[in-house]
Amino acid sequence: MTAAQPISESTVVGGRYKIEHEVGRGGMAVVYRAHDTRHDRPVAIKVLHPEIAAGIGTTRFFQEIRLAARLNHPHIIALHDSGETDGTLYYVMPFIDGDNLRARLDRQGRLPADEAVDLAQQIASALDYAHRLGVVHRDIKPENIMIYEGEALVADFGIAKAVSVAGGANLTNTGFAIGTPAYMSPEQAAGQTDLDGRSDEYSLGCVLYEMLTGEPPFTASTPQALIAKRFTDTPRPVSAIVPAIPEYVSVAVRKALSRDASDRFATAADLSLALEPQQKKVDEKPSIAVLPFSNMSTDPENEFFSDGIAEEIINALSKVQALEVVSRTSAFAFKGKNLDMREIGRQLGVKTLLEGSVRKAGKRLRVTAQVIDVDTGYHLWSERFDREMEDVFAIQDEIAENIVKALRVVLSKREQSAIKAARTSNVRAYEYYLRGRHLYHQWRRESWDGADDMFRRAIALDPDYALAYTGLADTSSIRYMYFSGGEEALQQADAASRRAVDLDPTLAEAHAARGLALSCQKRLDEAAQELERAMELDPTLYEAPYYYGRMLQMQGRMAEAAGYFDRAASLRDDDFQAAGLAQTIYRDLGRMQDMTRAANRCVDAAKRAIAVNPGDSRALQLGALALHDLGEHEQSKEWADRAIEVDPDEISTLYNIACLFAISGEPERALDLLERAVELGWARAEWLRADPDFTSVHDNPRYKALLERLGG
Numbered sequence: 001m002t003a004a005q006p007i008s009e010s011t012v013v014g015g016r017y018k019i020e021h022e023v024g025r026g027g028m029a030v031v032y033r034a035h036d037t038r039h040d041r042p043v044a045i046k047v048l049h050p051e052i053a054a055g056i057g058t059t060r061f062f063q064e065i066r067l068a069a070r071l072n073h074p075h076i077i078a079l080h081d082s083g084e085t086d087g088t089l090y091y092v093m094p095f096i097d098g099d100n101l102r103a104r105l106d107r108q109g110r111l112p113a114d115e116a117v118d119l120a121q122q123i124a125s126a127l128d129y130a131h132r133l134g135v136v137h138r139d140i141k142p143e144n145i146m147i148y149e150g151e152a153l154v155a156d157f158g159i160a161k162a163v164s165v166a167g168g169a170n171l172t173n174t175g176f177a178i179g180t181p182a183y184m185s186p187e188q189a190a191g192q193t194d195l196d197g198r199s200d201e202y203s204l205g206c207v208l209y210e211m212l213t214g215e216p217p218f219t220a221s222t223p224q225a226l227i228a229k230r231f232t233d234t235p236r237p238v239s240a241i242v243p244a245i246p247e248y249v250s251v252a253v254r255k256a257l258s259r260d261a262s263d264r265f266a267t268a269a270d271l272s273l274a275l276e277p278q279q280k281k282v283d284e285k286p287s288i289a290v291l292p293f294s295n296m297s298t299d300p301e302n303e304f305f306s307d308g309i310a311e312e313i314i315n316a317l318s319k320v321q322a323l324e325v326v327s328r329t330s331a332f333a334f335k336g337k338n339l340d341m342r343e344i345g346r347q348l349g350v351k352t353l354l355e356g357s358v359r360k361a362g363k364r365l366r367v368t369a370q371v372i373d374v375d376t377g378y379h380l381w382s383e384r385f386d387r388e389m390e391d392v393f394a395i396q397d398e399i400a401e402n403i404v405k406a407l408r409v410v411l412s413k414r415e416q417s418a419i420k421a422a423r424t425s426n427v428r429a430y431e432y433y434l435r436g437r438h439l440y441h442q443w444r445r446e447s448w449d450g451a452d453d454m455f456r457r458a459i460a461l462d463p464d465y466a467l468a469y470t471g472l473a474d475t476s477s478i479r480y481m482y483f484s485g486g487e488e489a490l491q492q493a494d495a496a497s498r499r500a501v502d503l504d505p506t507l508a509e510a511h512a513a514r515g516l517a518l519s520c521q522k523r524l525d526e527a528a529q530e531l532e533r534a535m536e537l538d539p540t541l542y543e544a545p546y547y548y549g550r551m552l553q554m555q556g557r558m559a560e561a562a563g564y565f566d567r568a569a570s571l572r573d574d575d576f577q578a579a580g581l582a583q584t585i586y587r588d589l590g591r592m593q594d595m596t597r598a599a600n601r602c603v604d605a606a607k608r609a610i611a612v613n614p615g616d617s618r619a620l621q622l623g624a625l626a627l628h629d630l631g632e633h634e635q636s637k638e639w640a641d642r643a644i645e646v647d648p649d650e651i652s653t654l655y656n657i658a659c660l661f662a663i664s665g666e667p668e669r670a671l672d673l674l675e676r677a678v679e680l681g682w683a684r685a686e687w688l689r690a691d692p693d694f695t696s697v698h699d700n701p702r703y704k705a706l707l708e709r710l711g712g
Contacts, residue, residue: 014083017045028052033095042095053089061089067135068157070536075126077155101142110214113245117275120208122152124272130157131197132539138195140203141183181223182216186259189227194563198261201268205256213241217257249275262597286407287350289326290314292335296359306358308434309396316400319540322409326350329574333612345374365389369399371406381406389427424465432458436471443618444650451475466507469500473513477520482651482682493517508538512547519551527551542571546578556690558585569601576605580622587629588692595629602626617647621656628660651682659693671702678706685710
């Protein structure tokens with residue numbers, strides 16, 4: 001490796017940072033203390049080694065730095081600035097006048113158990129925050145953790161990803177290792193680039209192991225041998241090395257260091273919780289299922305309204321991190337079933353239930369709601385609201401707020417704002433919006449046509465209704481993607497999504513809709529920025545990572561796409577779409593363990609959806625593909641037949657079952673369905689080319705003719 005030439009003292013970098021002296025150098029950068037002349041403060045400048053900078057490239061560097069710059073957390077060292085000067089890439093952080101954890105361990109050896117656990121929980125808090133915003137560190141190690149006044153501060157978010165994604169192969173060939181062998185996860189050591197938060201969790205487990213015992217979990221004479229041990233050896237329990245360490249801490253460390261990512265904690269927050277003393281540990285987060293509200297009105301058409309109120313409350317509560325909320329599909333599976341509330345709670349695995357009813361009479365509205373403790377059957381809170389229809393939004397807010405109070409959940413300022421959804425002052429427009437959203441999620445052409453009409457009606461009544469514009473934009477994008485909607489649909493998606501963002505720049509759904517519309521126009525960099533902004537504004541929003549995964553899949557960036565599909569699936573326990581798409585990618589990448597995990601998730605969610613609606617052809621289609629990959633071929637065929645029977649002329653059904661036939665060795669049947677889909681208006685040549693399910697028919701003349709017919 002060519003070392004970076006030292007920057008002389010008094011050199012001014014970026015027009016404002018006056019170099020004072022070098023304070024250290026590592027595998028990726030040289031670190032200098034400098035003076036920020038604009039703000040009269042000391043800063044740390046990290047200047048990347050020339051070959052690192054060349055491998056990353058300016059575009060990737062600034063893209064990753066932009067993501068890292070959005071992180072704002074008490075245990076993350078903030079990113080002040082970044083730039084390029086004379087071909088050199090650098091980034092600027094506060095200068096921390098303290099030790100890094102490496103210096104502390106070298107000087108002191110192992111740390112007292114309570115101090116080590118406290119530092120690990122602070123680091124876990126920082127990681128959990130970053131992971132929820134879609135940022136994975138990739139190089140957690142003692143050198144990247146500063147200790148200042150007893151607090152842990154994590155540095156260098158974004159840099160390792162830029163290296164591994166943009167220049168990893170190139171730099172590795174020159175002897176540069178992405179990550180640090182003593183701390184990298186097995187999946188990172190195996191060369192995977194689409195890492196999720198569980199990789200950082202493993203690295204933190206290594207760091208905690210060393211803080212507790214004074215030695216890393218694995219040692220070897222060469223980096224290659226050290227990496228190999230991750231796949232063959234099991235580290236000694238920390239309690240076997242230091243008997244005074246509590247067993248629950250030893251168990252938590254062992255779980256974090258699981259070889260298989262699926263055996264680790266689901267989140268860094270869960271690891272932190274596992275490190276709590278047993279007498280203080282809460283068994284689990286407060287949990288609730290919002291059951292569909294009963295329609296007490298004489299008009300059965302009002303059913304969608306009562307369902308919509310329940311769904312709005314689910315959406316609001318789902319934004320609260322400290323609360324486990326059962327998905328709409330799982331909760332609505334009990335609609336119309338005469339079961340004891342405690343039995344429903346036990347089946348859903350929750351501690352509390354919300355049930356209610358809605359009665360509309362002219363302009364009057366009566367809503368009843370009660371929160372029930374599943375174990376005792378007692379009411380924790382109940383209320384009856386007799387209001388005007390215009391008060392429906394205030395009622396929803398009051399119900400959500402009272403649930404939070406009843407369950408003793410403390411909201412952050414962001415969550416306090418998030419549970420008050422973006423709405424309209426026009427109740428009739430709101431009703432049309434609810435109808436449109438209900439139709440949109442049915443995944444049928446006529447349903448999307450109906451949704452388009454409902455969103456237009458909502459906008460006609462309230463031209464400033466941002467959410468209605470997001471619905472119209474998404475529907476238009478879908479019509480363009482799946483049918484021959486042509487320029488009209490594309491232009492409508494563009495105009496509606498732009499209007500939504502203009503009306504409410506803080507609305508995550510607006511940026512997600514804008515990202516989808518831009519991806520349809522092949523404006524991919526702009527689309528990525530919008531989708532990233534949506535994920536930043538609302539880390540719980542399913543659509544943003546789902547749309548991002550679709551865009552990456554269309555580009556053939558399969559491993560990255562699967563990572564976003566996994567992220568989307570983790571946000572909704574009723575998801576079978578993102579899980580199903582991840583499963584097919586993992587199959588074609590040869591990552592069979594990940595495929596099995598995603599396929600099982602898809603099938604479980606699809607079964608719940610079918611229990612609510614036996615004619616849910618989308619669940620049947622994707623579930624059939626997942627069942628095939630799990631070896632359940634007979635049930636897979638049964639579900640495929642049912643999907644075709646339900647929707648024989650639905651394009652998405654024809655396409656997905658064609659995928660099934662293609663991978664199961666029935667190419668002619670697959671092509672029959674594909675040709676039928678094209679006859680009905682499907683026209684996405686680039687998607688067909690990128691779909692690995694059709695690899696087996698690439699040489700078939702009928703397949704080639706289809707591509708030619710589609711202009712591909």
